[in-house]
Amino acid sequence: MNANMMQQPLLISTLLNHAERHHGEQEIVSRRVEGDMHRQTYADLAQRARRMANALAAKGVSFGDRVATLAWNGYRHMELYYAVSGSGAVLHTLNPRLHADQVVWIADHAEDQVLFFDLSFLPLVEAIAPRVKTIKTFVAMTSREHMPASSTIPDLLCYEDLIDAHSPEFTWPLFDENTASSLCYTSGTTGNPKGALYSHRSTVLHTYASALPDSLDCSSRDTILPVVPMFHVNAWGLPYVACMVGAKLVFPGPWLDGKSLHELFESEGVTMSAGVPTVWQGLLAHVEANDLKFSTMKRTVIGGSTCPPAMMDAFEDKYGVQVIHVWGMTELSPMGALGKLKGKHVGLDAVQRRALQAKQGRSLYGIDMKIVDEHGGELPRDGRASGDLMVRGPWVIANYFRGEGGDPLVDGWFPTGDVATIDADGFMQITDRSKDVIKSGGEWIGSIDLENIAMAHPAVAMAACIGVKHPKWDERPLLVAVKKPGAEVTREELLAFFDGRIAKWWTPDDVAFVDSIPLGATGKMLKNRLRETFREHRLPTA
Ligand code: ADP
Numbered sequence: 239m240n241a242n243m244m245q246q247p248l249l250i251s252t253l254l255n256h257a258e259r260h261h262g263e264q265e266i267v268s269r270r271v272e273g274d275m276h277r278q279t280y281a282d283l284a285q286r287a288r289r290m291a292n293a294l295a296a297k298g299v300s301f302g303d304r305v306a307t308l309a310w311n312g313y314r315h316m317e318l319y320y321a322v323s324g325s326g327a328v329l330h331t332l333n334p335r336l337h338a339d340q341v342v343w344i345a346d347h348a349e350d351q352v353l354f355f356d357l358s359f360l361p362l363v364e365a366i367a368p369r370v371k372t373i374k375t376f377v378a379m380t381s382r383e384h385m386p387a388s389s390t391i392p393d394l395l396c397y398e399d400l401i402d403a404h405s406p407e408f409t410w411p412l413f414d415e416n417t418a419s420s421l422c423y424t425s426g427t428t429g430n431p432k433g434a435l436y437s438h439r440s441t442v443l444h445t446y447a448s449a450l451p452d453s454l455d456c457s458s459r460d461t462i463l464p465v466v467p468m469f470h471v472n473a474w475g476l477p478y479v480a481c482m483v484g485a486k487l488v489f490p491g492p493w494l495d496g497k498s499l500h501e502l503f504e505s506e507g508v509t510m511s512a513g514v515p516t517v518w519q520g521l522l523a524h525v526e527a528n529d530l531k532f533s534t535m536k537r538t539v540i541g542g543s544t545c546p547p548a549m550m551d552a553f554e555d556k557y558g559v560q561v562i563h564v565w566g567m568t569e570l571s572p573m574g575a576l577g578k579l580k581g582k583h584v585g586l587d588a589v590q591r592r593a594l595q596a597k598q599g600r601s602l603y604g605i606d607m608k609i610v611d612e613h614g615g616e617l618p619r620d621g622r623a624s625g626d627l628m629v630r631g632p633w634v635i636a637n638y639f640r641g642e643g644g645d646p647l648v649d650g651w652f653p654t655g656d657v658a659t660i661d662a663d664g665f666m667q668i669t670d671r672s673k674d675v676i677k678s679g680g681e682w683i684g685s686i687d688l689e690n691i692a693m694a695h696p697a698v699a700m701a702a703c704i705g706v707k708h709p710k711w712d713e714r715p716l717l718v719a720v721k722k723p724g725a726e727v728t729r730e731e732l733l734a735f736f737d738g739r740i741a742k743w744w745t746p747d748d749v750a751f752v753d754s755i756p757l758g759a760t761g762k763m764l765k766n767r768l769r770e771t772f773r774e775h776r777l778p779t780a
Contacts, residue, residue: 248442250419251324251410253481258284261458261484267506268312268489269498271356272384278313280481283320286401288408290321293400297375299352301326301413304421306350306373308334308341308359311468311489314379314397318354319468319477323419323438324410330421331469334358335759338365344423344431345370348639354379354397358492360386367391415439421639422471424568433639434568436472440633444571445478447602447633452578454510454539454562458484461506461534465494465513466542470760471572474512474539474564496524503535512539512564514761515549519699522552523722535559541566543762544668544686546693547596565598565668567654569646571633574607574654575599575666582663596690597667598658605631609660614648621661624669624682627654657682674765676705676715683715683744685765691739692717695732697725700755702763703746706775714777717746718768720755747777 246252257264262281270276278286299305305322307329309315322329330348332341341362345353352375355363360378367376367390376391381398419438423431449456454476456462462485464476472478480487488506490499499521502508518540525531538553541564553559566572577599583591601607609617609625617623628651638646646652657670669675669684676683685703692701700720705713721727729749736745750772756764 247412247415248439249324249410249412249415250320250438250441250478253442253445253478254284254287254320254324255410257481257484261481264458264484264486266313266316266487266489269491269493269502270312271310271358271491272380276313280484283313283317285406287317287320287324288406289401289404290317291325291408291410292404294321294325294327294352296404297352297400299325299327302418303327303352304330304348304350306330306332306345306348306353307469308332308353308355308363309379309469310356310358310491311464311473312356312379312491313489314354315356315468316477316487316489319420319472320481323441326411326413326417328418328421328435331472333423333467333469333759334362338362340431342366342369344433345373347431348421348423348433351375352377356380356492357384357386360389364390415442420472422568430642432642434471434571434635435639436571436633440571441472441475441478443604444475444573444633445482447604448475448573449479449483450602452600453573453576453602454479454512455537456480456483456485456510460485460510461488461508462486463488463490463499463502463506463508463511465490465499465511465517471566471568474541474566474572476512494520496521500524500530500532504533507534509534509536510538511535512541514542515540515545516543516700516757516761518549518553522549525557526552532557532559537562539564541598542760544598544690545596546690547592548690548694550592550595561595563595563597563599565666569635569652569654570605570629570631573602573633574605574629575601577665580663594665597661597665599666600664601666604633605629607660607666608651609658619660619662619664621659621665621667624657624659624684626672627656627658627666627668628652629654657684674704676703677713678705678708678715678743679711685715687740688715688717688736688744688746691736692719692732695727695735697721697727698732699723699725700763702755702765702768704765704769704772706769706772706777708747708777715744715746716772716775716777717749718755718772719749719751720753721751748775750775 257280268276349372354377377395379397464473537560539562550561563577565575617625688703699722708714756767
């Protein structure tokens, strides 16, 4: 029997309409590439997105066309999020941290038609413009007075000219909610990057689930500053969540160093932020060095790689900022699990609480997860058994863009490539990425645990643990560590620090001190690069 309820497609434009009608006066503040601060309201955003939708139509962008961006977090990027997807075209956020060759490869693969870019990326765009096959229209996201005096890009258009030239009268079209809305490529640490093509439906459902109290807990009383870039997995969905709940938004532009972020947190009364651990390291170092505090920040979302417990200690115990540990992937839109404690955990002592928070957390509604052994058999949820983490849900990809790499699913589940445990309360803990696992004498050693311990040492700024060849055990852990500026620690002292903190046989065999650890385009440590560097490393023989 069919129900009697309205059939209204879940479209991204409905988020914008809602924000305009119910939170029209709410602010969006941006630190601009041009160097100044810019302020507008949700009503301005909606009106300018409609003008841009008219401009896109005038430039021949039609339903399903890919419109690319190379841009920081800012109000114009936000306008494109809504103008492009709202009109039925597909927003393709390119990652400017990739090498020009990769950007060309991805833009060609996606068959992008138009490219919008921030002026900081002019040299990159000039380098790729003669090489990309399908991009016909290039738009600099700035106003007339900041347009480059000369450029090798033919017929370069100006964003504000397009806005000014078009009417704000535009009715967002209605179409099937399964229509593609945006496209984001995985960073492709192995092989070519692959595209995750999100739909309006998957995005809106992801937005509902992410905003909930046991998720990011966002409301109209919040001031959200997404540090996580809008060019990687839609800034974890925050541009959509902000419209859904009517939160004030603060965009940092290209200035992601500790000093700039802290100033913005304080001057705009930011209550919530989100980013990868490497960004927070810079912020904490600045705050510590200058004896500062956070007067309005209540919580920060940390994910993308493991949040070291030492970072949680600093945020929560020293500065009173709650850490929400999240786990996700490009293929999951990206939110999969969050480390929010349950009511039953209220009475836990600080150490027990921290141990739970260090896990990657519980599934949010919509994501189903399980761990399996090498034959695909489901493993118990006892917090001990570890296996390949599989997920499914309405915002998990079913296929990569253009069917690249074949069918990724196994019996309807998406294999995440992570190795994890799940406990009886549903808390999932990543022990490794399957390709980073260290196999010693046929047993697995979790590199993340080792890194967390090393990072808790006061002299260590960053640490990565990799497996290197060992004649007897196959592989043994090597700790690659970066010291904090001015701090001293010897190999022996650092190895002794593991005593009592981990099973003896998990203790790394050796330490290599380096000046820096290579990071990928999404801020993750490039362990494959380290494995390459230390391929011939000779471990001391005990
Ligand atoms: P890619 O590097 O391919 O772009 P993503 O940026 O989508 O991938 O990152 C997904 C991966 O990042 C996950 O599979 C997991 O290994 C890692 N990851 C994400 N969040 C966390 C977390 N909180 N703790 C540990 N690992 C994480």
